[in-house]
Amino acid sequence: MMDTIPGLGQFDFAGDDHVVPFQVEGLDVRGRAVQLGPMLDAILERHNYPLPVARLVAETVVLTVLLGTSLKFEGKLIVQTKSDGPVDLVVADFATPDRVRAYARFDEAALQAAIDKGETLPQQLLGEGILAFTIDQGAHMQRYQGIVPLDGASLEEIAGVYFRQSEQIPTKVRLGVAELLDRDEQGKPRHRWRAGGMVAQFLPEAPERMRQPDLSGGDGAQEHELEIDDLWDEARVMVETIDADELTDPTVGTERLLYRLFHERGVRVYPPQAVYDRCACSREKIRDVLASLSQEELDETVEEGAISVTCEFCSTTYRFEATEVRPQ
Structure with a gap:
């Protein structure tokens, strides 16, 4: 749809269910951003999950879409939690170029007990376990899998640990989910889901600028002091200013959000990539x-x-x- 962004004039917005790649040359940052609407709604409505489970699935779908659309080959990205909590499994996979599917498994009695206690944060629902990122390039190629423990308060934090450990690229992940209650054309109550997210990565020409402080090894071990690159520090702080509502609000839109964050540094957006609710079964x-x-x-x-x-x-x-x- 055509709209206007201050300073850019008429602009064709990507809209829902389209991943927008972007680059901020002034900060040596590249990334992808997305708002999900009807596609996510279709996945969640099909399963009729309890609300806390639906939120977990929605966040996992956003993360999978953001990472899966970066694949440059024919294959599949699988993002999966496996844990001992009331929700012991959440899995989403992205098959190139545009197919997404997801589901969750949970113990109804344990989940209801957690809800009754008000224990609905991700770490409380998932418990102890792992988050695995699996890249499958087909039968003739070896799978790659990165695994991190579920020791963060959110999927944002856990995904950040994965990038620190596995890809060693300074990365900031933001995820947001919104539950909407409105009425349809006939005036009947309607429940809908929206979600959004952004992945920003620091990719300077000089690789040594990407160095980060070492992760703590535990048992009182101290991180090595290492000065964070000024440009990445600026970009990271900008991404951290994103409000959850901005990630999901259709009146803001992906391009408006990117402009709000980075226009002073010069943000460039690339053609959006559509994603679809499509299962691979037959x-x-x-x-x-x-x-x-x-x-x-x-x-x-x-x-x-x-x-x-x-x-x-x-x-x-x-x-x-x-x-x-x-x-x-």
Whole structure:
């Protein structure tokens, strides 16, 4: 949609469900930003998660979209938590160039007990465990996986630790989720979700400028004193000023937010990339999986002469007659 940004005149906004790559040459910063609306709504509505779980899934989807759209090859990025809390699994994956899916697993009784106690912060819902980032480039390439402990107060903090440990690139992550209550065209109450996020990275031409203080090794170990590059310090502080409402408010928009943050340093935005709620499951794929099972395993799944399989991501149920599937 066409709109106006002060100093830039008419501007074609990316709108919802489009990732906007950007560069701030004056700060040696590159990144991506996004606002998610209908795509996220479709994922969450399909599962009808309790509100605290929906927020966790929404944040994971935003993080996955921001990182997945940076892939320069055909493949998949999987972001997954695995932990001992009421929500023991949250997973989202991005398949190039634009497909997103996600789901969460939780213990209903434990989750309700946590909600009754008011323990709905991410670290309280997830408990102790790991956050894993897996890059899959296909059957003929080795998978890469980075793992960090779930020892932060938010996915923002945990993702920041991942970048410090695995990529060693100064990185700032911001994530926001908003629950909207309004009415549809017929005046009926309507519940909607929005989310937004930004990843900013410091990528100067001189690699030595990217050095950061060492992470503490624990047991009273002290970080080495190291002066943070002035430009990255400025960029980091700017990103930290983002209010959660700015990340999700459609009247602000991704480009307006970027202009507000970086216009004095000269921000450049690149063509947006659309992302879609699209599952990779299909009847053919599931039939192939069933065909790979032994006869004994198949017999255990047959009920009333048929086999039913429900995709955890998109909740689609596939039904096969037992005679359709034969072990290899």
